[in-house]
Every structure is written in C-alpha cells, then in structure tokens.
Amino acid sequence: MTRKENQAARARAHFPAFDLPAPSPTHAADALTPFHQLIKRLSETYGPSGSEEAVRELARAEIKGLADQIRVDAFGNLIALRKGAGNRRKKIMVTAPLDEPGVMVTFLDARGFARFGMLGAVKPLTLPGARCQFENGVIGVFGRETRGAADTEKDADAFFLDVGATSAQDAPVRIGDAACLVGEFRAAGNLLCGKALSGRARGAILIETLRRLKRATHDVYCVFTVQSQVGARGAGAAAFALQPDYAFVLDATPAQDFPGGDTNLALGKGPAILAQDEKMIASAAARQVLLEATRQTQTPYQIQAHARGGGEGAPIQAAREGTVTGALGLPVRYLHTQSEMVDARDVANIIEILTSVFAAKTL
Amino acid sequence: MLLEKLSNARGVSGDEGAVRALITAHLRKYVDEYRIDALGNVLALKRASRRGASRVPFKLLIAAHMDEVGLLVTHIDRDGALQFEKIGGIDDRVLPAQSVLVGKHATPGVIGLKPRHLTTASERAQVVPADALRIDIGATSREDALRVVAPGAYATFATTFRAFGDNCVRGKALDDRAGCALLCELARENFPFDLYAAFTTQEEIGLRGARVAGHALAPDAALVLEATICDDSPKSREQSPTTRLGAGPALTLADGGLLAHKALARLLAETAQEHKLPFQYKQPLVGGTDAGALHRARAGVPSAVISIPARYIHSPAAVISLDDFGNALKLARAALPRIPDLDF
Amino acid sequence: MPTLTDTLAKLSAAPGVSGHENAVRALLVREFQKLADTVEITPLGSVIGILRAQTTRGPRAARPKSSAAPRLLVEAHMDQIGLIVTDIQDGFIRFEEIGYWDSRVLPSQNVLVHGKKTLPGVIGARPPHVLAAAERKRPLALAELFIDLGLSDARARELVSVGDVITLDRALLSLQNEMVASQALDNRAGLAALLEFLRHMQDTPRAWDIYAVANVNEEDSPLYVGAQTAAYAIQPHIAICLDVTHARQVGLSDDALPEAGQGPGIARGANVHPFVFDKLRQAARRRALPHQITVYGSDTETNAWIMQVTGDGIPTGLVEIPLRYMHSAVETIALSDIARAAELLQEFAAQLNADDARALRGETFVRAPARRARAKRRR
Incomplete structure (x- = not known):
C-alpha cells in the first residue's frame, strides 16, 4: 500500500459512514399537485395584516366562477356566496384569514436602521438573522442589540431591521411600511412548510372546498378575512353583516408533537375540533355539526381542550343576537414563524368535513 | 377662548x-x-x-x-383622608405633591407624601403606589369629610390653563x-x-x-x-x-x-x-x-x-x-x- | 313555596360550566315557565323570561304577545367556573381551567367529571412524604394536579373524552346566622335573587315589561358573550345586572368592602347610569332596605360592563350580593342579602313609569324649522 492509499484507508476507518449506503429517502420528491401549488402560491404571496390586497386578488381570481356572488366589504374582507338548494337551508359562514403575521417600520434612525413593531403574534426570539420582505421587494434582516442582551431576549424594543441603508434619508423603506417574514415553501411527503402557511393553507381549503362542492344544501358564505392577526378585526364585521345561523372558523391549532411540547395535539391526526380557545368556548350545537361531519366522512379528528390561541370565533359569536359558532383547527407546528408546518392530510380532511357540512340535509 | x-x-x-x-x-x-x-x-x-x-x-x-384621566374617591378613612382609584392611565410617579379638586363643589385637596426627613434611602427608591396615597381635604374625621365629599366623587388635577413659550399652551x-x-x-x-x-x-x-x-x-x-x-x-x-x-x-x-x-x-x-x-x-x-x-x-x-x-x-x-x-x-x-x- | 335555601341548593347542584350550561338551563327554563308569560332561548343559550306590563294587582291577566311598554332587563349569569379534561394518562385525568381559579384551592377537592356518565372523582397530588422540603413549600400548579376516578385507563377512556367538563362536588352547607356556603354561589346567588324577584313581580303592578334573563358564559368570555347578545336582542331601556361581589373576609379586611349580611351592594361609577343608581337607591330607602354603596372606577368585571355598551348604549345598573372566598368550593353568602336584593328590584321595577323612559333619553335639541329655513336662505 502506498502512503497515499494508506491514508485513504485510515480515513475510511475513521469515517466509516463514508462507505455506508445512503439511507432510503423518507419522502419521494414528488412534483406538487395543482392544489399544493395553489397553497405554495398563496403562502409565498405578500400580505401582512392591513396589506392583504395581493392575497385577496389571488384568492378572488381562484374563486371566480365558483360562487354565485363575490364581493369585498368596507373592511376588505372577501366574501363569496354559494347558494344552497335545500328546502331547510341555513346560512353558514366559514372564515379563513387572508393576512399573515409581519412587522411594521416604526422609526428610522440616523444610520438607516429601522425599528419595528409586530403585526400579530410574531415572537422576537425567532427573529435574529431571519429576513423579512416589504411590498416593494426590499429585504430586511433582523438584528438584536448586544448591549444588555440578557435582558432583551424578549424585549421587542431591542430588535431592529437592517434594510441595507446608510441613513434615514436613503432607506428604501418608510415609517408605516409593513413586511412579511421570508420562508421558502417546501413540501416533504405530507409535510408542508413555509411562511404564512397556517393562514394560507386555510384559505386554500376554502377555495378547494368551493371547487369540489357540487351541490350545497345551505347558503354558504366563505369569508376570507383581513386583519385576523391583529385581533380578528375583520371577522366580527363580516358576521354583523351576514347574520349567519352557523359560523365555522378555520383556526390554527398549535401542534406540539415535538420534543418538550406541552399539548397532546399532533400533525396528521386530523383537524382539531375546538372545545375552546383563549377567547371563546365553542357553541355546543356547532361542535355537534362538526362531529357529525367527521362521522359521515370517516375522517380522524382531535379535540383541542386547551384555551390556546384567540381565533376569529369570539367576535363572530358575539355579533348581534349571537351566532352559533364552532371552530375547526388546522394543526400547525412553529406557528407565527417563517417556517409554519402543516400536514397535507389534515388539510384534505378539513375539506372533506366542510364539504359534508355544506351538503348536509339538516344541521 | x-x-x-x-x-x-x-x-x-x-x-x-x-x-x-x-x-x-x-x-x-x-x-x-x-x-x-x-x-x-x-x-x-x-x-x-x-x-x-x-x-x-x-x-x-x-x-x-x-x-380626561383623573381620580375617583372610593372610600373615606376614619381620619377623613380620601382613598382613591386612578381613572385612566396615570403614572403613579406624577401624583405626589399634586393639588386636586374633588367632587361637584370642586373641594380643594392635596396628595401628600411622607417627609424626606423621615424616609429611608430605600423608601425613596420606591414608587409609592396610588393605593397607598390619600387625598387630604383638611377634614378632621370621616363624618367631617362626608359633609362635602362622598365615595363616588371624582377628582381632577387643579391645573389652570395658560399660554407660555413660543405659542404653546399648558393645561x-x-x-x-x-x-x-x-x-x-x-x-x-x-x-x-x-x-x-x-x-x-x-x-x-x-x-x-x-x-x-x-x-x-x-x-x-x-x-x-x-x-x-x-x-x-x-x-x-x-x-x-x-x-x-x-x-x-x-x-x-x-x-x-x-x-x-x-x-x-x-x-x-x-x-x-x-x-x-x-x-x-x-x-x-x-x-x-x-x-x-x-x-x-x-x-x-x-x-x-x-x-x-x-x-x-x-x-x-x-x-x-x-x-x-x-x-x-x-x-x-x-x-x-x-x-x-x-x-x- | 320552596325556601330560599332549597332554591339555592338546587341551583348550585345543577352543573353549568361556562359554555356547557345545559343542566342549569333546563332547571331555569322550568322555573321561568312558572313565573313568566313567555320564555325564549337565544342562539347562544341564554334564557329570557318575559313578564308583560300589568297595571292591576292580582293574578296574571291574559298574556299579550307584544307590547309597547318600555323594557326592563334584569339579568344574572347562570354559568360557573369549572375545569376541562385535556388528557387522560394511565386513567388519571389532566385538566385546565374554565374561568379563573387559584390552583391552591383545588387539591383534595371532590369533583364530578361530566363524561358519558357523571363520574365522581377526587383531585389528587403526590404525597408530601416523598417530596423534597422545597417542593412542599411551593403551591401545586394546575399542571401537577390530576383527577382520580378510581377507574382503569381503558375504562376511563371509554367514559371520558378530552373536552369534557368538570365541576366541584360540594353540597350547600348552612352556617350560623343564615349564612350558607357552597360551590357556584357565584352566581347562583344572583339567579336565586332573580327568581325571587320574578316571584315578587307576579302580583306587583308595573308599567314596564320585565325581561328576566339568565345568561350563559360570563366567567370565561372576555366579550361577555351571553349578556352582550341577549341585551342586543332585547334592546332594553334599562338593564340591571345581578351578580356577586367580594365581601370583607379573612385577608380582605379593608372596610371599603361591603360586608355579607348588611344588604345588597348598589354600584356606582362609570359603568352605572346615574339615573339608574339614583332610582335604585331611592327604592332601597323607600323600603328601608339595608344596602351598601360600592364604587367602581371603570370595569365592574360583570355583565354590566358589556351591557352598557351594547347596541346604541343601554342605561345600566348593578346590584351585588356580597360573597366571601370567591371562586372556591366554599363561596359564602348571607341569605338575607339575596332576599333584600329581590325586594330592592321589586320596588325599583314597580316604581318605573312612562316618564322615566322619556327622562332616560337625555337632553335633545332640534333646531326650530323656521330658524332652519332662515339659515338656509342665508346660505
């Protein structure tokens, strides 16, 4: 053996993995289905709370021809009505958000660094080193002050945005500009991952349900809501206008089937029927409708009993004389980060359940 | 004006x-x-x-x-001092040594603090919370105070509007x-x-x-x-x-x-x-x-x-x-x- | 006639955790049907009993379907705080709270788990003997507690599901001096006063329609969703909330607080319309009813807070029953305060007349037509 060969053999001995066959891939890198392509497009579109125009136009184009009436209300909610044909038809409202969590520039300092505030439940700890994108395409990088870092891990005031400027004057963004997080859409088997995914997957569910729904028994109002991340501001207004008999909120359920998670909700085990969230206890009658639909469609489900997440249910339930309101949660890992992760089977199961509710003979 | x-x-x-x-x-x-x-x-x-x-x-x-933000008298102590609650977001730190007007008759009162002479350094490093402060209208007893003020009376800061500086006003x-x-x-x-x-x-x-x-x-x-x-x-x-x-x-x-x-x-x-x-x-x-x-x-x-x-x-x-x-x-x-x- | 203690015992024994009020609602519907002309249930499950205006004394006359009389809403929330099943581990039940609890009042309480059947259980915790001294000194967190049903894991899973609710299992206890203690007296005490008030109104002449409302979900709804929606549906000219308030007790000796047994509280402050406060206080004085004035700067943390800002705005009042040890298994009240609250409301309702409805409308100003025409010409 030459000296060289000898070295190579020793290297193999030290790094035996080099000689092992590669493990079989757990997920085939399939091409995306058209439906998953829609989710990808929605996920990658810019739309922090208050700047939902692009997402709304995308959704509006997708539902063209799938509804009997389409309108945008004073708040900016996109509302699509599919008329029902049943004799004992009810008015059903279903919501999914258009907006996503993001940040807004609140101040530009002399060196061109931007301070920002949160639009929705963005967690400061997830930000340093991450990127955001403004409507005009400008990319910002999140940074955190190092002075007194121990105290500032959670203090949003200690974070800043670097937009590549050298002064307040040459900054490519202005006070009041909003940005969304940057996170490329990826699919691995049933797992879908991307920014804004929890919300946009729910939007895609409404679109796909409208597409697949052949014949509705009930009058179905699909409401793509604005400003959901900043306190469910659009949903209550829509409920006031529509006065539905039943409302079903498509919600995001924090799945914590990861090391050290503290709830027992998981991805892929079916959508969560909410017993409650932080601000609402779901109406018993609406829960029954959802349970019945899971029975009819033989879909798995979980129950969210933890008072987590404040969705759009509360203001809808409280509208006018009261709306019977239920919530169906799409389980999501890493909620409100640039890498929200959902399971495509849960997405598909929600479509099954909604379709069954809309076509149910009686509610 | x-x-x-x-x-x-x-x-x-x-x-x-x-x-x-x-x-x-x-x-x-x-x-x-x-x-x-x-x-x-x-x-x-x-x-x-x-x-x-x-x-x-x-x-x-x-x-x-x-x-406007202000104070609400919630209770009158036996010695005639008025307990109060803050209405709206008032910083506790601006309350000491303010004068106020209480109730319908705008009864004057003051918010006092223990004198500097009698406080320790550590006391002075603390903000005195509003619920530890009282309004003193000069009453000698609860009954005396009740002649002019009842619980439920509102108090406002006794500030008078005035112009000052470069076309500024204070009030x-x-x-x-x-x-x-x-x-x-x-x-x-x-x-x-x-x-x-x-x-x-x-x-x-x-x-x-x-x-x-x-x-x-x-x-x-x-x-x-x-x-x-x-x-x-x-x-x-x-x-x-x-x-x-x-x-x-x-x-x-x-x-x-x-x-x-x-x-x-x-x-x-x-x-x-x-x-x-x-x-x-x-x-x-x-x-x-x-x-x-x-x-x-x-x-x-x-x-x-x-x-x-x-x-x-x-x-x-x-x-x-x-x-x-x-x-x-x-x-x-x-x-x-x-x-x-x-x-x- | 059932005694007040009987009524209270029945009400506090009927489970009705926020958002899961079926049992207590059924009881209330039966009671309201005896005492009101019409009983309605709102989409969210609040119960409304309507007693129409009637100017003559004596038994109820024929029941008019509609009425032009002004509307007085008197409400009490029917729900109670409780617990909810979040997980089943080796037959032990893990839970979270519905409404606000101090987890220190939970260890070793008897409970009822409302699964496929109502199952008795006990809230257990690890024995102190096996714990380090430091652990024994700190209170048990909710997440460390569990419910023991005495069942195997398989049997527990068969009978109990995640999302089922749990109540305390504690019967009404009579103390000295007509004081009683039980779980859920917040706000079954208010409901008892509401029913008593309706009983009094049966043969009390009245110029206003009475809307007695038992509301769902006060304890676990930042929007006070039950009261808000029922008040929106009724659009009353006056709304009165009947609820409990903190009484002087161990650890709360502040003499600014009302005392149990010294009469109901009549609240004043931004949440209460001055006209309603004055009328309530006059009513108490006229009947020589002991009462206590309570003062609130802003949020009364009751349904009154939302009813006032419901719809176009509602003149609102708040009558309170002083209660010790709120949100525990031993909530304690004086029966006399319930009786007096009902009498106070009876006197208040009986005295309301058509002028009052007008007076509540407040000052209005409309420019005289002639002046308006002149003004237009000038333009």
Whole structure:
C-alpha cells in the first residue's frame, strides 16, 4: 500500500459512514399537485395584516366562477356566496384569514436602521438573522442589540431591521411600511412548510372546498378575512353583516408533537375540533355539526381542550343576537414563524368535513 | 377662548357633565340637532349644505372624546383622608405633591407624601403606589369629610390653563379637549356631507362611548381628532419621539387598535402636501384612540385619525403647540370636503 | 313555596360550566315557565323570561304577545367556573381551567367529571412524604394536579373524552346566622335573587315589561358573550345586572368592602347610569332596605360592563350580593342579602313609569324649522 492509499484507508476507518449506503429517502420528491401549488402560491404571496390586497386578488381570481356572488366589504374582507338548494337551508359562514403575521417600520434612525413593531403574534426570539420582505421587494434582516442582551431576549424594543441603508434619508423603506417574514415553501411527503402557511393553507381549503362542492344544501358564505392577526378585526364585521345561523372558523391549532411540547395535539391526526380557545368556548350545537361531519366522512379528528390561541370565533359569536359558532383547527407546528408546518392530510380532511357540512340535509 | 374653557372644565371618564354642558352650549348655535345618549355622548348633526350635496348625503362621523384621566374617591378613612382609584392611565410617579379638586363643589385637596426627613434611602427608591396615597381635604374625621365629599366623587388635577413659550399652551385634559375644541370649530362650518359630530365619553377606560356612537350613527367613514403622545425630549438612545411638538398635525398609519384606512390616510397626507401644511406621521403601533372602536362598528367603518402632539399627556400639565392646533384645523377644513369622493 | 335555601341548593347542584350550561338551563327554563308569560332561548343559550306590563294587582291577566311598554332587563349569569379534561394518562385525568381559579384551592377537592356518565372523582397530588422540603413549600400548579376516578385507563377512556367538563362536588352547607356556603354561589346567588324577584313581580303592578334573563358564559368570555347578545336582542331601556361581589373576609379586611349580611351592594361609577343608581337607591330607602354603596372606577368585571355598551348604549345598573372566598368550593353568602336584593328590584321595577323612559333619553335639541329655513336662505 502506498502512503497515499494508506491514508485513504485510515480515513475510511475513521469515517466509516463514508462507505455506508445512503439511507432510503423518507419522502419521494414528488412534483406538487395543482392544489399544493395553489397553497405554495398563496403562502409565498405578500400580505401582512392591513396589506392583504395581493392575497385577496389571488384568492378572488381562484374563486371566480365558483360562487354565485363575490364581493369585498368596507373592511376588505372577501366574501363569496354559494347558494344552497335545500328546502331547510341555513346560512353558514366559514372564515379563513387572508393576512399573515409581519412587522411594521416604526422609526428610522440616523444610520438607516429601522425599528419595528409586530403585526400579530410574531415572537422576537425567532427573529435574529431571519429576513423579512416589504411590498416593494426590499429585504430586511433582523438584528438584536448586544448591549444588555440578557435582558432583551424578549424585549421587542431591542430588535431592529437592517434594510441595507446608510441613513434615514436613503432607506428604501418608510415609517408605516409593513413586511412579511421570508420562508421558502417546501413540501416533504405530507409535510408542508413555509411562511404564512397556517393562514394560507386555510384559505386554500376554502377555495378547494368551493371547487369540489357540487351541490350545497345551505347558503354558504366563505369569508376570507383581513386583519385576523391583529385581533380578528375583520371577522366580527363580516358576521354583523351576514347574520349567519352557523359560523365555522378555520383556526390554527398549535401542534406540539415535538420534543418538550406541552399539548397532546399532533400533525396528521386530523383537524382539531375546538372545545375552546383563549377567547371563546365553542357553541355546543356547532361542535355537534362538526362531529357529525367527521362521522359521515370517516375522517380522524382531535379535540383541542386547551384555551390556546384567540381565533376569529369570539367576535363572530358575539355579533348581534349571537351566532352559533364552532371552530375547526388546522394543526400547525412553529406557528407565527417563517417556517409554519402543516400536514397535507389534515388539510384534505378539513375539506372533506366542510364539504359534508355544506351538503348536509339538516344541521 | 374655547380651548381654555374646555381644558379647565372637569370631566373624568364617567363624569363628563361639565364638559358636555360647555359643548352643547356651543353646538346650539351651529348644528341642526343633537342628543345625549345612554353613555352621555353628545351626538350632533350638521346637515350637508346644498352645495355639492348628493341626494343621499355622505355620513361622516368626526369624534373627539370629552373625558380626561383623573381620580375617583372610593372610600373615606376614619381620619377623613380620601382613598382613591386612578381613572385612566396615570403614572403613579406624577401624583405626589399634586393639588386636586374633588367632587361637584370642586373641594380643594392635596396628595401628600411622607417627609424626606423621615424616609429611608430605600423608601425613596420606591414608587409609592396610588393605593397607598390619600387625598387630604383638611377634614378632621370621616363624618367631617362626608359633609362635602362622598365615595363616588371624582377628582381632577387643579391645573389652570395658560399660554407660555413660543405659542404653546399648558393645561390639564388637553387629551382630548384639544380635539373637542377642533371639532367645535368644525361644527361651525358647512360641508357637502352630513357631519355627525360625536363628543364621546369613557375613552380613557376602554373606548366605550365611541363604541355605541359608531353603532347608533352607522357612518360611511369616521375621523377621530385626538391629542397624542409626544416624547421629543432628549434621550440616551436614538428612538422614535412618537411625535414632535410644532412639527404639524400627526397622522396615524397604525396604532394599538387601528390599521388606518389607507385611502383616507393618504388623502389627509396629500391634502397637507398640496396646501403646504406641515404634518408628520405618528410612530406606528403605539397608543390607541376612539377609532379603534369606531372602525369595528357594525360591518366596519373606514377610519383615520388626526392628532395634535401633546407632551406629558395623562399628567396634571400637558403641553401643546397652538401652531399644531391651527394647522390641524386647516388640514381638516381642506381635507374633509374631499372625503365623500373617495372610493370606499 | 320552596325556601330560599332549597332554591339555592338546587341551583348550585345543577352543573353549568361556562359554555356547557345545559343542566342549569333546563332547571331555569322550568322555573321561568312558572313565573313568566313567555320564555325564549337565544342562539347562544341564554334564557329570557318575559313578564308583560300589568297595571292591576292580582293574578296574571291574559298574556299579550307584544307590547309597547318600555323594557326592563334584569339579568344574572347562570354559568360557573369549572375545569376541562385535556388528557387522560394511565386513567388519571389532566385538566385546565374554565374561568379563573387559584390552583391552591383545588387539591383534595371532590369533583364530578361530566363524561358519558357523571363520574365522581377526587383531585389528587403526590404525597408530601416523598417530596423534597422545597417542593412542599411551593403551591401545586394546575399542571401537577390530576383527577382520580378510581377507574382503569381503558375504562376511563371509554367514559371520558378530552373536552369534557368538570365541576366541584360540594353540597350547600348552612352556617350560623343564615349564612350558607357552597360551590357556584357565584352566581347562583344572583339567579336565586332573580327568581325571587320574578316571584315578587307576579302580583306587583308595573308599567314596564320585565325581561328576566339568565345568561350563559360570563366567567370565561372576555366579550361577555351571553349578556352582550341577549341585551342586543332585547334592546332594553334599562338593564340591571345581578351578580356577586367580594365581601370583607379573612385577608380582605379593608372596610371599603361591603360586608355579607348588611344588604345588597348598589354600584356606582362609570359603568352605572346615574339615573339608574339614583332610582335604585331611592327604592332601597323607600323600603328601608339595608344596602351598601360600592364604587367602581371603570370595569365592574360583570355583565354590566358589556351591557352598557351594547347596541346604541343601554342605561345600566348593578346590584351585588356580597360573597366571601370567591371562586372556591366554599363561596359564602348571607341569605338575607339575596332576599333584600329581590325586594330592592321589586320596588325599583314597580316604581318605573312612562316618564322615566322619556327622562332616560337625555337632553335633545332640534333646531326650530323656521330658524332652519332662515339659515338656509342665508346660505
């Protein structure tokens, strides 16, 4: 053996993995289905709370021809009505958000660094080193002050945005500009991952349900809501206008089937029927409708009993004389980060359940 | 001067009667009708002037809140000292050594602190919480105090309005009597839309008057006139002053309770530019106004805010610039007639 | 006639965790049917009993379907705080709270788990003997507690599901001086006063329609969703909330607080319309009823807070029953305060007349037509 060969053999001995066959891939890198392509497009579109125009136009184009009436209300909610044909038809409202969590520039300092505030439940700890994108395409990088870092891990005031400027004057963004997080859409088997995914997957569910729904028994109002991340501001207004008999909120359920998670909700085990969230206890009658639909469609489900997440249910339930309101949660890992992760089977199961509710003979 | 009278008038959230009386006396001369609702809001209507009025006039709601932060007497101790609760966001640190006026008869009182001589260094390093403070009206016993004050009486800071500096004024309750004064001025004029002027109550304790005003009036759009945070004193770290005194009226893009209607906010900014009026954008996402409640009324109301920068709001003495006040009025006058033409 | 103690015992024994009020609602519907002309249930499950205006004394006359009389709403929330099953581990039940609890009042309490059947259980915790001294000194967190049903894991899973609710299992206890203690007296005490008030009104002449409302979900709804929606549906001219308030007790000796047994509290402050407060206090004085004035700067943390700002705004009042040890298994009240609250409301309701409805409308101003015409010409 030459000296060289000898070295190579020793290297193999030290790094035996080099000689092992590669493990079989757990997920085939399939091409995306058209439906998953829609989710990808929605996920990658810019739309922090208050700047939902692009997402709304995308959704509006997708539902063209799938509804009997389409309108945008004073708040900016996109509302699509599919008329029902049943004799004992009810008015059903279903919501999914258009907006996503993001940040807004609140101040530009002399060196061109931007301070920002949160639009929705963005967690400061997830930000340093991450990127955001403004409507005009400008990319910002999140940074955190190092002075007194121990105290500032959670203090949003200690974070800043670097937009590549050298002064307040040459900054490519202005006070009041909003940005969304940057996170490329990826699919691995049933797992879908991307920014804004929890919300946009729910939007895609409404679109796909409208597409697949052949014949509705009930009058179905699909409401793509604005400003959901900043306190469910659009949903209550829509409920006031529509006065539905039943409302079903498509919600995001924090799945914590990861090391050290503290709830027992998981991805892929079916959508969560909410017993409650932080601000609402779901109406018993609406829960029954959802349970019945899971029975009819033989879909798995979980129950969210933890008072987590404040969705759009509360203001809808409280509208006018009261709306019977239920919530169906799409389980999501890493909620409100640039890498929200959902399971495509849960997405598909929600479509099954909604379709069954809309076509149910009686509610 | 109306602003001076309004600032001196006493009207803590839930007890706005005196301010209301001043305002209705003014409105009687100028508006077509008004009413007082269950929350004590003044809801006035000035119908569209013929010029430019379409068949169904546009309904624009303009709101300013009448209430101010203050104190509420909750209990009288045996020795005649008054226990109190803060109404609205008052910083405990501004309370010691203030004089106040208590109840309907404006009984003077003072808020004392243990003398420096008798305190330890560690005591002096602590903020004394409001519930450990008392109002002293000079009463000798509970019975003595009850002759002039009962639990449930409101107390205001005993500050008198005055002009000072470069066209600045100092006074209590400029948040939001400055807005009330602006709205009173606007109510004198004629506009090509139905102007609903809402002087609201209970803003400082949860935007409560505005909530019902928005529901009752169901306007096509809403504008709120406010006095807002101004933090333009020198500081150790470079950060937003929220607004700057004298730099013109402040426009809200977003605050803690509102994402401003984009077209409406843009119209205000463009109008200011065209009329060469100074204006500034308020630091986004801080504070909140009645617009937070108004824009969620019914099926939603497009809303925006014009603010006057006010240093030391929620304290016994706030400071505003009359230049900002005048420019806010000019901006409103110029922008309002254009609002009905927006495509909502 | 059932005694007040009987009524209270029955009410506090009927489970009704926020959002899961079926059992207590059924009881209330039966009671309201005896005492009201019409009983309605709102979409969210609040119960409304309507007693129409009637100007003559004596038994109820024929029941008019509609009425032009002003509306007085008197409400009490029917729900109680409780617990909810979040997980089943080896047959032990893990839970979270519905409404606010101090977890220190939970260890070793008897409970009822409302699964496929109502199952008795006990809230257990690890024995102190096996714990380090430091652990024994700190209170048990909710997450450390569990419910023992005495069942195997398989049997527990068969009978109990995640999302089932749990109540305390504690019967009414009579103390000295007509004081009683039980779980859920917040706000079954208010409901008892509401029923008593309706009983009194049966043969009391009245110019206003009475809307007695038992509301769902006060304890676990930041929007007070039950009261808000029922008040929106009724749009009353006056709304009165009947609820409990903190009484002087161990650890709360402040003499600013009302005392149990010294009469109901009549609240004043921003949440209460001055006219309603004055009328309530006059009513108490006229009947020489002991009462206590309570003062609130802003949020009363009751349904009154939302009813006042519902719809176009509602003149609102608040009558309170002083209660010790709120949100525990031993909530304690004086029966006399319930009786007096009912009498106070009876007197208040009986005295309301058509002028009052007008007076509540507040000052209005309309420019005289002639002046308006002149003004137009000037333009």
